[in-house]
Amino acid sequence: MACRLVDSMALFNGPHHNFARTQKIASHCSPGILQVKGEILFQKKIKRQNYLLPVKRAAILRAIAVPAAPPSSSADSAEYRKQLSESYGFEQIGEPLPDNVRLKDVVESLPKEVFEINDVKAWKSVLVSVASYSLGLVMIAKAPWYLLPLAWAWTGTAITGFFVIGHDCAHKSFSRNKLVEDIVGTLAFMPLIYPYEPWRFKHDQHHAKTNMLEEDTAWHPVWKEEFDSAPLLRKAIIYGYGPFRPWMSIAHWLLWHFDLKKFRPNEVKRVKISLACVFAFMFIGWPLIIYKTGILGWVKFWLMPWLGYHFWMSTFTMVHHTAPHIPFKSSEEWNAAQAQLNGTVHCAYPQWIEILCHDINVHIPHHISPRIPSYNLRAAHKSLQENWGKHLNEASWNWRLMKTIMTICHVYNKEENYVAFDRLNKEDSYPITFLKKVMPDLA
16 A cells, blocks of 8 residues: 555546635646636636637636636736746746757756866765764754754754765766765665665656656656545545655655565666665664664664654655646656756755755756756756746745645646645545645745
8 A cells, every 4th residue: 555655646537627726826727827816817818729718707705726828928927927936835937948948958058067076075065964964963962852853853954965965976976986976875875774776776767757657756646546546545645645745755765665676687786785785784773873872862863863854855855846837747748858947946945954955955957967966056057047047946945835735736637737635535635624724824
C-alpha cells in the first residue's frame, strides 16, 4: 500500500464542470483564466482554439473556476498571471514558453563561467556543512529541553547541506575527479542513511523526465483510479499528500532506494556498494551513539535532526515542481524546455537556510543544466532573469504557497492539472478541510 501511495497515478477522465470554491481563487484550469473581483466573475470574450466563448457576467457567492483560455491581450494575460500569483503565494507566474524554444537554446544563453568547477569553493561548502552540523550537535548537547526544537531545526538544516554536497557529486559538479566525487558523495549521504548510487540513478531520471507523467521519479500527482480503488488506500493517500506531505520523502527514500529490482543489471553492483555503506553506518554508528548517550540520546542526536532533514527534503522537492498552474504531461506532449525552465520554481528562503543548504533552492538553473555547481547557481539565475525573466516562476517561501500545494495539488487531471481531494470525496477528506481552516493564508 505504501508503495502505491508514493507511486499514485491514475488518469482522471471525469466531466469538467464549474465548481464552487471557498478560497479566493480556485484551482487553475490549464489552459484557463479565473479573474475574481469581490464577488463578481468576469468571463471575457476570448478565442480558444477554433471557437469563441461568449461574453458572460455572473454574480457568485464563491470563486468559480472557468475552463477558458487566457486572453490574447498581453495586458490581460499579465493581469491574469498576477492574480494567480497572489492567489497561490507566488511573486511571479511565468509566461508560457514558445513551442519553438529548445532546452539547448536556454543552456547556450548562460555564461560559460557558471559551469566552471572551483575546488576551493567546493571544499568551502564541505567546511560550512561540517562546522554547522558540529555546532548543531553542541547545541543539542547543551540546550535545555525547551530550546531543543531550535537546536534540532538548525542541525536538520545543516545536514541537508550534506545532501546538497552529495547532490553536486552525483551531477559531476563537485570535482573534476570522478573517484573523489563518489567518495565524498557516499560519505555525505551516510549520516542520512541515504544510499548514494541508488539515489543518483533515480535522480538522473528525474532530471531527464521532469514533470513527465509516470517517468518522473520525484513527486507525482495522484491518479484518480488509485484514489477510488480502496477506502484504506484513499485515506492513506489523503494523509500522505495532505498533513504528512512535509515528511513524505521518508516513504520515497524507503521504497525507491533499497529494492534491487528497481535497477538495471549494470547498476546493481554500484547499488550494492552504496547499500553496504549505509548499513555499515547503521550497524556501527547507531550502536556507538546508543552506547554513549542511550536510546534517548539516539533520538536527540540522530533521529530528530534526520526528521528535520526530511522536512526540508520534502518541502524543497514539492515546491520546486508543484503548483496548480504547472502541468504534468504525457511523454507525447512533454517539452524539455517548458518543463525545465517554465515548470520549475525558484523559491527564496531565509538567508541562514540558503547558506546551510548551499543555494539548492535557486533551482531553475539547476534544471537547465545539472552540471552547474551549487555556488554558481545565483549567477546562472541572474542570467536567466535577464534573458528569460518573463517565463520564470518565482516565489519567496510563505504559508499561502504551502497551503496551495497541500490543499489543491492532489489528483491528476489533464484539463485542470490537479483536482483537490475534497472535490472528489469530501467525506474522507477531513485532513484537507482541516488544513484549509488552520493553515495561515499569509504570503
